[in-house]
Amino acid sequence: MKTSNMLTRVEKKFFGTLPSGESANLYTLKNSHGMEVSITNFGGRIVSIYAPDRKGKFEDVVLGFDSLEGYCQKNPYLGALIGRYANRIANAEFKLNGVTYRLARNNGKNSLHGGLKGFDKILWSAKELSNGIELSYLSPDGEEGYPGNLSVIVTYTLTEANELRIDYEAMTDKDTVVNFTNHSYFDLTGRGGGHILDHEVTILADRFTPVNENLIPTGELRNVQDTPFDFRKPMRIGARIDEPDPQLQICHGYDHNFVLNSGGRSLALAARVHEPLSGRILEVSTTEPGMQFYTGNHLDGSVKGKRGVVYGFRAAFCLETQHFPDSPNKPNFPSTDLKLGERFRSTTIFKFATD
Numbered sequence: 001m002k003t004s005n006m007l008t009r010v011e012k013k014f015f016g017t018l019p020s021g022e023s024a025n026l027y028t029l030k031n032s033h034g035m036e037v038s039i040t041n042f043g044g045r046i047v048s049i050y051a052p053d054r055k056g057k058f059e060d061v062v063l064g065f066d067s068l069e070g071y072c073q074k075n076p077y078l079g080a081l082i083g084r085y086a087n088r089i090a091n092a093e094f095k096l097n098g099v100t101y102r103l104a105r106n107n108g109k110n111s112l113h114g115g116l117k118g119f120d121k122i123l124w125s126a127k128e129l130s131n132g133i134e135l136s137y138l139s140p141d142g143e144e145g146y147p148g149n150l151s152v153i154v155t156y157t158l159t160e161a162n163e164l165r166i167d168y169e170a171m172t173d174k175d176t177v178v179n180f181t182n183h184s185y186f187d188l189t190g191r192g193g194g195h196i197l198d199h200e201v202t203i204l205a206d207r208f209t210p211v212n213e214n215l216i217p218t219g220e221l222r223n224v225q226d227t228p229f230d231f232r233k234p235m236r237i238g239a240r241i242d243e244p245d246p247q248l249q250i251c252h253g254y255d256h257n258f259v260l261n262s263g264g265r266s267l268a269l270a271a272r273v274h275e276p277l278s279g280r281i282l283e284v285s286t287t288e289p290g291m292q293f294y295t296g297n298h299l300d301g302s303v304k305g306k307r308g309v310v311y312g313f314r315a316a317f318c319l320e321t322q323h324f325p326d327s328p329n330k331p332n333f334p335s336t337d338l339k340l341g342e343r344f345r346s347t348t349i350f351k352f353a354t355d
Contacts, residue, residue, distance in 0.1 A: 007032050007160055008131035015040050016068025022123050024068050027133045029158035034058055035352065037158050043120040044081030044135050044154055045071060046184050048306075049164065051352040054279030059190025061280065061352075063316050066306050075303055077183040080120035081154055082113045084139060084146045085336070086181040087257070087292060087325035090216045094328035096147070096337065097175055103145035108214060113183070115144035119152075120183070132157030132165075141174065148174035148340075163351045170344040177336045178344055179323045181288075185296060185316035188275035188282060192306055193315040196295070197238025201317075202272040203231035203293060205258035209324055209333075210247050219330050221259055229256065234274065237295060237317065253297040253314060257290045257324050264289030264323075264334060267347055271319050274355065283351040286321035289334045294318040321348040 008031050015026035024042035035058070036050040047065070050058045064078050065071055071078070092103040092111035104115035113120065124135035132155060139150040155167040168180045187196055208229045209217040224230040228240035228248060241253050248254070262268035270291050273282045284291070294317065301312040327333040338344050 008158060010128050010131070010133065012128060015042070018042065018068070018123060019072060024123060025126065027126065027128065029132055029156070031131075031158050031160050031162070033160065033162060035158065035162050037156070037164050039133060039156055040068065040071070041124045041126040041133075041135060042068060042071060043122060044124050045120070046079035046182065049184075049352075051162065051280060052354060053190065054354040059278075060192060060306065061186055061188050061190055063185040063187065063192060063305055063311055070305070076298060077113060077120055078185060078305070080183045081124075081135070081180070082183050082320075083119035083152065083180045084114050084144065084150065084176075084178055085111070086113060086179045086320065086322045088112050088216055090214070090326045090329050092145075094177065096177065096328065099147075101145055101147060110214060110216065111144075117144065119180075124154075129155070129157065131159070146176055148172035148176035150176060150178070152180075154180070161351065162353065163349050166348045168344070168346040170338065171342070172338050172340060175337065175339050177328045178338045179327070179336050180346065181292075181320040181322045182348065183318060183320060185318055186273070186282065187316045188273060188280040189278055190280075193309040193311050195314055196317050197236065197241065197314065198276060199237050199317065200234040200274045200276065201231050201237055201293070202234050203258050203291070204261050204268075204270055205291070206232070206261055207259040209257045209259065209290075211250060211256065213250060215251065215255065217257065217325050217330065217333075219332060229254075229258075234272075241295065251297060253295040255292070255294045255297055257292050257322070259324075260286070260289055260291055262289075267349070270321060273317075273319075279354040281353040281355060283353070284319050284321065284348065285351070286348040287346050288321040288323060288348065290322050290324045292318065292320035292322055292325075294320065
């Protein structure tokens with residue numbers, strides 16, 4: 001099936017059969033400049049992004065798998081839509097309105113990325129749009145321990161400005177907490193698993209949230225000045241990643257939430273990444289107050305991805321726009337509460353360009 005608004009196209013095809021017997025589809029968004037983004041409704045995962053280099057050559061700049069089978073097996077959330085709560089919640093519990101809610105533990109004693117069966121493992125209902133797709137899911141009250149029947153709509157659209165826009169929307173019938181993100185792993189060289197240490201990163205954040213040995217934020221909002229976390233001017237990922245900084249040693253690299261200067265008040269630029277060999281540039285804008293910068297420190301060569309490429313240590317980086325980790329347990333962090341009758345809205349844009 002194809003739909004068209006003259007400038008963009010959406011192509012749908014069968015992607016595979018899940019262990020449940022259900023069928024998953026692959027939706028490819030194409031604009032008139034040749035950029036293509038493929039998304040599957042299984043886990044709302046971004047499967048591929050073909051973006052041009054400075055010579056006009058299109059290559060896939062995200063990690064993933066050639067078939068549905070890879071996404072059904074254990075993997076590090078490649079390209080996934082994350083919820084109900086992105087990142088970590090300490091001790092897999094939080095208190096809301098005087099009630100303690102206990103969540104699934106899937107990261108030591110913590111809950112990570114929604115639990116044992118988060119949004120990354122859901123077959124979403126999909127509706128084709130003129131220049132994108134709309135995914136919807138009703139997460140039932142009590143799923144993974146979270147309160148409220150949560151109605152979620154996530155829309156992926158591709159613009160003529162080579163922007164992949166992700167709009168999140170949610171409503172609940174009971175007070176709850178929400179935090180959504182996309183967990184794409186980027187390698188702007190297009191090699192699909194080459195090291196990313198020469199990528200030059202800028203992050204518009206004066207502060208970050210340091211973590212303890214369990215990767216849970218301590219609650220401090222630490223100034224990046226005179227630390228390896230100062231990306232306010234372009235800096236190679238590899239320039240300071242192996243410095244003897246306790247925070248880098250805990251995480252074996254960068255795996256930290258940055259407190260964006262925009263504060264989540266409006267759609268604003270959060271980060272810019274430049275890959276000097278290809279000339280590719282990725283700009284990330286968001287309405288979220290935070291962004292997790294992760295350098296693939298837990299990729300260990302056990303995952304074989306597209307074209308048989310092995311995804312090893314620091315083979316890619318993630319820029320996960322979000323509210324802060326463990327916010328339900330940190331009163332000084334921006335609230336992730338979603339009240340009955342309120343509507344949650346959030347937008348993130350990944351824009352691709354060249355130098």
